[in-house]
Amino acid sequence: MAALPTSCFSIFLQILKKCPKLSCRNFSTTKACLGEMNDPMEHATGIEKRELEQWKAGNKDPWLLDTIIKRGPGTKEQPTMIPSAFSGRIIGCACKGNLFVNWMWLENGAPKRCECGFYFQLKEVKPI
Numbered sequence: 001m002a003a004l005p006t007s008c009f010s011i012f013l014q015i016l017k018k019c020p021k022l023s024c025r026n027f028s029t030t031k032a033c034l035g036e037m038n039d040p041m042e043h044a045t046g047i048e049k050r051e052l053e054q055w056k057a058g059n060k061d062p063w064l065l066d067t068i069i070k071r072g073p074g075t076k077e078q079p080t081m082i083p084s085a086f087s088g089r090i091i092g093c094a095c096k097g098n099l100f101v102n103w104m105w106l107e108n109g110a111p112k113r114c115e116c117g118f119y120f121q122l123k124e125v126k127p128i
Contacts, residue, residue, distance in 0.1 A: 050128045062128050074118030079111035082120055085127035091120060 044052055054062035061067060064083055071093075072080045082091055087108050092101040095116035104120075106112050111119040 047128070054128060071118055074120075076111060076113075076119050079119035079121040081123040082106060083125040084122045085125050087122075089122060093118060093120070 041049065041052055051062055069080065069082060072078060074080050082089060084106075089106050090103060091106050092103045093114040093116060095102050095114065095118075098116070102115055104112065104114065106120055106122055108122050108124075111121040113119050
């Protein structure tokens with residue numbers, strides 16, 4: 001990085017000496033500094049606001065992320081129904097005898113068969 005010429009630097013120092021307020025930052029206080037915080041509902045928008053509304057209504061898991069779905073019969077005629085508000089969802093099957101979870105992409109339409117033989121199908125639910 002090139003150094004400033006001595007004349008420019010000395011001019012800059014002279015300006016700072018004459019106007020000390022140039023180097024100071026303005027200070028302002030907000031509600032956060034006073035120990036008060038706004039309600040999150042006041043500034044939330046879109047999907048975050050809908051999630052907070054669900055939380056206030058008593059639905060602590062609006063995305064069904066903590067819900068473990070137990071396998072039903074898992075036959076082609078009675079597949080295990082997986083709720084989704086979208087046209088596809090990634091699911092994991094804990095197959096018997098397997099140490100790992102078998103992940104697969106499940107889409108709307110016909111049931112999909114896991115490697116262990118169980119069938120899964122998407123069930124349409126209302127989006128949040």
